[in-house]
Amino acid sequence: DSSFYAFKKSLHRFMMATKAMVTMFENGKIYIAPNLPVSDFTNEGTEAELLELIIENSIEDPTIDICEPDDFEYDFLSGLKNDYELLKSLNKEWSKIEDDPKLEIFVDYLQNILLKKKINPTSKLIVFSESKETTDYLYRELPKYIDEKILMVDSKSRKEKMPIIRANFDANILKSEQKNDFNIVISTEVLAEGINLHRANVIVNYDTPWNSTRLMQRIGRVNRIGSVAKEVHVYNFYPTAKVNDDIELEKKAIMKLQAFHAALGEDSQIYSPDEETETFGLFDHELEEEKDEKLAYLMMIRDIKEKNPTFFKQIKNMPMRARVGRKNGDLNSSTISFVKDAKRDAFIYINSKDEIEELTFLETVKKFEADANEKGIPLHSKHHEQVKAAIQTFTDKIEEEKAKDKKVDVTQGPNEKRAISYLDAMINLPFTNDAETELIIKAKEAIRKGRFQNLQRDINKLKRAVGKSPLNPVIILERIMAILKSYPLVNEDVDEIEQVKVVTSKLLNPEIIITESFT
Structure with missing residues (x-):
């Protein structure tokens, strides 16, 4: 939807890519290499050069693959041939179309609105498009209709033309260095960031970018401190009704921009009159920060450390296997054990029916949390039995994980x-x-x-x-x-020996850090 010219070019590329796929099928080798010009090589009949290039790049480029016709569904080739015939027909029909109503409307606005002093005191204009083919097309066609000095910028020419852009469009440079050699700049997204263009105050978005954030970035080039005009005017070409029905590009752009307005308090419309710019009270009230529960507990520990360092040191120096009995009717005859080894830890809860469950940190800390004045009580009769069960559960889990790690499918496919x-x-x-x-x-x-x-x-x-x-x-x-x-093939045996040593010396020695039993 960028331009008729860009559409025709895309349609032609699609046709040639499909033709190349058909050719590769017929030759018995299908090269998948997104980063290489596979279609160009294939359609030019230079497969030998393509093969050399693929072999050279295949080691470092994981996207490269080579397939055979049998790797595809049986009717895939017939579908490709059918697509190719359809695309040939479409290309033929579109080649007959010479009118460009979008360009005609743009030229009409250029001649009658966009460069007039009423809205544009400096007669400078910024035109953006996502498609380089569209910017090339506009640069070539506009001089046929208007007598203006036009500069075209893309990723290849940005660095070279930067001094010219600054001299003609940056209001921050010295007046003595400012020039008027160009008053229209046509650019891809390369000028949407990192450059001042605020001697201009009128922007035309010749197409709608997929990433609507780009719309805000484009406007930011002219809506800057030191702008020469009091108002910034933005003109947008919207997608056609058919395109919008199919991909909802306009709707998605408005929705995303509306989210920015709501979150950031933007006070001006960017793309559509349908945008609502009120802030929904975001800056009228102090927001209540959402409490991160883990952070709250960490802050509690930090508070104890700072305000009562002696007590904090006592806690820190508590011996391993600390245990306590507590009164809690909801958790009657249950035990929570904090068990760990060199590689993992677990909070294991065993209830009065001896049902075992692994808890999260937050689930555990909420049960462990107690008033400073709470007194401990004797451990219930099932405490030791439940702690042993917790250790066994932890050990079993480690064994399972170890078995998964060591399991190798030796079947050769x-x-x-x-x-x-x-x-x-x-x-x-x-x-x-x-x-x-x-x-x-x-x-x-x-x-x-x-192994690999x-x-x-x-x-x-x-x-x-x-x-x-x-x-x-x-x-x-x-x-x-x-x-x-x-691949690390040379040290294969050493790696396996070291792995075994680690498993036998550390993994199977769980430690009890703390246990609490509830009555």
Whole structure:
């Protein structure tokens, strides 16, 4: 919806991308590489160069993948061909359309409203669009209708043109340095931040950005301290009714801007007369801060530490396995135990029916909280039994987690088998040296153990990329070595020994920090 020209260009790109997909299907290799110009290479018939580029980037770019037609649903290709024919037809029909009613309206406003002294004392204008194709188009077409000095800026030219922009649109620079070589600047979002444009006071949003925050940022370029005009005028092209029905772009922009008005107390409309700018009392009252319960308890501890350091030190020096009996009818014959080890802790609650539940910190602290004058009472008869059950529960959980960590699915699927077979082929090459062979053997073992989730995937990706291409085996081996060296294969055995030591020495020694039993 940015411009007719941008729409035609997008439609043509979509058609060419679909054509490239059909070609790749017919050639038996489908390259998925969002960061590479796959369609251009394919449609130009330079797949060999594309393959080299994919192999070169595949190690560091996780978005690259190589598929075969069998990886897709059986009717996917017929759907692609059907899409391609439809897109060809659409491109043909749109190529016949030369009128541009949006441009016509813009030119009419330029000639009769936007540059008039009544609203625009400096006759300077800022035009924003999200699409570079639209800004290029406007820069090319507007001189046919108006005799104005136009500057066009995008991401590639921003740095180079910054001195010109400042001299012509920044009201903060010295008067002696200000120029009037240009009075219209057409820009993508590159000028929506970090630059003063407040010698102008009129903005045209030629399209509606997906991120409506951009609208506020654009206006911020001219609505600044030192602005030359008393008022800022914003003109917006809204999406067509059909586009708005489909994607609700206008509605979403208004809703988001309305949220800003409500939260920040904005006092002027930005995009639509439907925006309500009242502050809903946000700045008329002191807001009651929402209490973060954890923070409240931490502040209580801090207060004790600052106001009663002796008492705080007594608490800090309490011995492990501290226990106390307390009177609480709602928790009769129950116990809460705080148990921990080197890696985790838990608050374990056992009720009078010996039902066990792990509590959160907040659930526990609310039950532990007591008046300073409360006296302890003798422990009930089930206290020791319940503490033992808490320790056993904690130990069982640790064992379960340990088992999950150590569990390895040694079943080799087709991906693992393909990767190992490819590595075997590398070992059998006559020029593979001993160090490379040793690394390949370690990689095969790692795949069998399932040690790295993506190792076999990376190897198979390279295998698919190479396919039947006449690529030098030396280069293939180099690529394999680059993949293997990106994984910590050399220290595999050491890592496993160290892991076992940690498990046996620390994980299974839970400590009781404190217990409370209620009667």
